[in-house]
Amino acid sequence: MYTPIEWQDEYSVGVKELDDQHKILLDFINTLLKEQVNEYNAAQLSESVSSLIHYAYVHFATEERYLAQTPFPDLKQHILEHVDSIMKTLELSLKVKEGTKNNRLELLEYLKGWYSSHVLGIDRLYIPLLQANGIK
Ligand SMILES: [Fe+2]
Numbered sequence: 001m002y003t004p005i006e007w008q009d010e011y012s013v014g015v016k017e018l019d020d021q022h023k024i025l026l027d028f029i030n031t032l033l034k035e036q037v038n039e040y041n042a043a044q045l046s047e048s049v050s051s052l053i054h055y056a057y058v059h060f061a062t063e064e065r066y067l068a069q070t071p072f073p074d075l076k077q078h079i080l081e082h083v084d085s086i087m088k089t090l091e092l093s094l095k096v097k098e099g100t101k102n103n104r105l106e107l108l109e110y111l112k113g114w115y116s117s118h119v120l121g122i123d124r125l126y127i128p129l130l131q132a133n134g135i136k
């Protein structure tokens, strides 16, 4: 079940700072998957989730700062997606603390799915606007 997502050059959004942060987020998620898929370690899970959320805040703030420099029409919606992903990660990680292996797998699947649908999905919608505004 555990297959890490490997960074590909085609995942680039054309801004080095954002690409670097997207790579670091991927490392956090892959590490979490590797640590937790076979053996549950409550202390480690909570530490890894905290690190991931902390870094996600840093990234979201940076990305929103870039987007605010463009006339991105979906900025508000995009910010809401960021908030929602933090809330969902927290909610699922709380369930893991009280739950079963299935809750743990649910969290891991969510994070992997989030990376695919957000970073490799909706984040790509802003690329033309960054380009049109000469932001690199
Ligand atoms: Fe992003």
Ligand SMILES: [Fe+2]
Binding pocket: 063, 078, 082, 118, 123
């Ligand atoms: Fe985003």
